[in-house]
Amino acid sequence: MAVKQVFRVGVDVGGTNTDCVILNPEEADKPQRGIRSAFKTPTTPDVTYGIAKAIEGAISGCTDVSRGSISAVMIGTTHFINAIVQADADSLRKVAVFRICGPYTKENPAFLDFPPILARIMNGHVAYLDGGLEFDMREIMPLDEDQVRAECKKVIAKGITDIAVCGVFSPLDIEGRHEARVRKIILEEMPDADVVLSRDIGQLGFLERENATILNTSILKFARHTIRGFKRAMSALGLSCPLFLTQNDGTIIAADAAENTPIKTFNSGPTNSMSGAGYLAGLDTASGQLPNAQVIVADVGGTTCDVCALLPSGFPRQAGTWVDIGGVRCAFPMPEVQSIALGGGTKVEKHSDGKVYVGPESVGHRLLQEGLVFGGSTLTTTDIVVASGNEKIGDVSRVADVPEDVVHDARLRIKQLLENAIDSMKLSADDCICVMVGGGSIIQMDDLKGVGQIIRPQFHDCANAVGAAIARVSGQIDIVKVLEGLDEDKVIEEVCAEARQRAIDAGADPANVKITEIENLPLQYVQMRASRLVVKAAGPLSAKSLLTSDPLWTHNPGHAVNSTHPQETPPKIAKSTNATKDLRDFIGSPSAHINIATYRPEVDHNGTWWVSEIDCEFLATGSSILACGGGGPGYMCYMAARAALQKGHRMPVVDIASLPDDTWVLGNISYGAPTVTLERTPSGTEGIDATDALLTMFPGVTMGAQIALEIGGMNAIRPLLTGIHYNVPTVDADFMGRAYPRLYIKTPCLYDVPAFPATQADGNGNVVTVNKATSIRKVEKIHRKAGAELGLFSQLVIPPMSIATARRVGCLGTMSLAWYIGRAVYQAKQEKTDIMKAVVQANPGGKVLYTGKIVNVHRYVSSGGYTEGAVRLKPIGSDEREYGDELDGAETRDLHFPFQNEYLFAELIDPETPNSALNASDRDTKKRMPDAGNVVAMVPDLISLVGTDGYALGTQDLRYGVRVSVVSFVANPHWYTERGVATGGPREFGYDMEFKPLGPAYYEPKRVMEEFRPAQ
Known part of the structure; x- marks a missing residue:
């Protein structure tokens, strides 16, 4: 009689221990939740041995489970990400980056936003190659094969064999015209090279995709050895069932596929732990629902502690548009996880300055050899637990001589690290419930500030393995x-x-x-x-489907699975070889190192504000909210500004009142489509080329200052960068007070200030000037058509304007406003207060309209060539609500937002309304008119969708499932005039309805220069 294949084997390979569980999903309703056996063993340098021992131990502990009754093995691991978090030079390899970009992307060079220590380890070579594609698959420049071969020779001379190839718009390159060709050339020159194409790693978003490709390439050989070790373990055990690895999003991938894209499994350990914790706590059962409180899971392993907010459904809160992997910004769908270097094997050291340090180094898998209580010579957090009398592990006498002050200080530091990590996931300062899992969770010895209850469910020390088994x-x-x-x-x-x-x-x-x-x-x-x-x-996973599933590899007892590598060396376990103790080497965020409440920007006695890296961070976040969905992605300009400051450049901002009336001011604005600006990042010369060309038409004009043409997104920081080139300050003002999609929807046009000649440049040597036109709308049409030929991304400059005129027609104080909003976001995150309330307090002319989840995103291109569409939100469901959400009298209707680069209005709708009744699907479809009584905000007032991290989502960032809050602000008084409403109101965008003001009075921004100027 055939043996029924019903059991799942879940394995988690951590930096310290390897856990295994055997689970029968058909018994999930029983007290032990279908878990038949669990086994833990130290992770070993020989991964094959460690895996085999864990699975063998679990099978031996369950007499009614035979090898033939196992339907699948799922393995999850923090193994790979440990090497990134610890910056382990033994497991990470130098990478050569081949950018196929033509003149573009150079304002943001590769490795720019890597933590310094990772950049030093991974940055082996960067080549900027001719080529790259436009949004419509035209070539930016032809690919130069000789150039590629010349770069290969440089890489060979450096001894590098790991190459990341990233081409502009490569994810849309279905035919493989550039990245695939470059790989072919590289392999002709370097047959033994490992070449990773970015199109195999991520989607649109050049910087994030390149970062992920670099990490994947650096860890590739280590990951490949590790995965082949997994296969050998199964072969040695006589298992012939399918082998899967768990991915970052909680799904599984065939082992062979995972060898080429290990980054897709980088964060599967924390993901599995979170879902496993929810499963073990019974959050998916009616009887297991926890009280109305925010729930945080802390998974403490041997090397790292991973913290995530857990929803009542048992699944973790999802991250927004990007995630942080070891301090590197990448784009992946995965839970919002905070990882810190703290585990049972973390080293504890007292330095000559008398201070006790906990981590970031760890003995990891060698805890049983190197920890004091196990006969070693290294003091670890586990030794501190034993010395404190909280556990009796190993030889207790070996920690009897550990000084009391070391024990006390280390214990306090462990407590602080856990509290800070948990706080980073909380949405309010109120006490949370913490589900503590992981074998290293014994290091939690004390009550934690901000935690009202700590739960350790059954099998808590193998939650990762449980999560893998149910993936x-x-x-x-x-x-x-x-x-x-x-x-x-x-x-x-x-x-x-x-x-x-x-x-x-x-x-x-x-x-x-x-x-x-x-x-x-x-x-x-x-x-x-x-x-x-x-x-x-x-x-x-369906049990029935596995009954007829073929194994993903052929079982051949006694032989290595991959016969081409019979002598393959077992992979090394990630361990830190870095001696630095400066956390600034690991963390890229400037504001992470300061007390934001007491931070003072640099303003001199003359009232000039000298922008710092911290200020840039605040400006980028604040301007993302003022962008109303448009303005282009600001991150690239923010990083370019930081790079300029690090090179010693200065960025002054002045109040408009401090400049003489006859000073000439110019500004440039990003002109194009949001999708393109995410992908074809700037060369840095676009605005300079356009400005130089325009100034030739005004021989008597000497520029005295720069100004932002719009305060939204990347355009808020652009004048700071352009000002460096011309050595002029930036005025604390702009000409929109928000972001708008058209050239003529700016405040100077409301007062007939000349808007042409206007010049745009693409950074590739092409400059277009409209010297004269019949109207400003005609200028817009001409430049739009030219912009398409220029690749849908350029910088555009309007005529010089006197300060006297700019003062009369501009939106004043908006640079300061962006700074105050950004500071409010980061201060709220640091102090664990409500982010959205902080944003509204920073700009009192506004209100929070809604909190919900994106359930539909619709995009199309209008007859005018603009990216249009709509986004739909639903209220947070009962299984998705977190502590602090309003439950009584909460809004039950959906919220619908049409957009044209920017959000146009917010309309409450019946949840039964089909999307087809809301969304235009044709360029010539007449726009649906909403019920005016259900419209809660509309242009020209500002509408912004803000993620849980406080950063606003541009229309290019919208995706299914993201949780957002909706905030709206009153527009500048210029827009409340009759002409302002006609130019920037709903009728301009095709909606024949009367403007309905938001309500509160306009808030006149306070000035950074006034508040922080030193007393005379």
């Missing part, structure tokens, strides 16, 4: 669809159905497959309306 199966579709003449909703549903079917074909339970991600990326300025659709579905 889901996914299916993904990435396809370009022509939508002309079709019902877009129907097309998307068909693609969703195909994604669901792929998940089912991969082994997911048909009854429980859900869509987890929808990306709708219109292809702009194409003859036929078309869109790239990326849809992902996931569901729990």
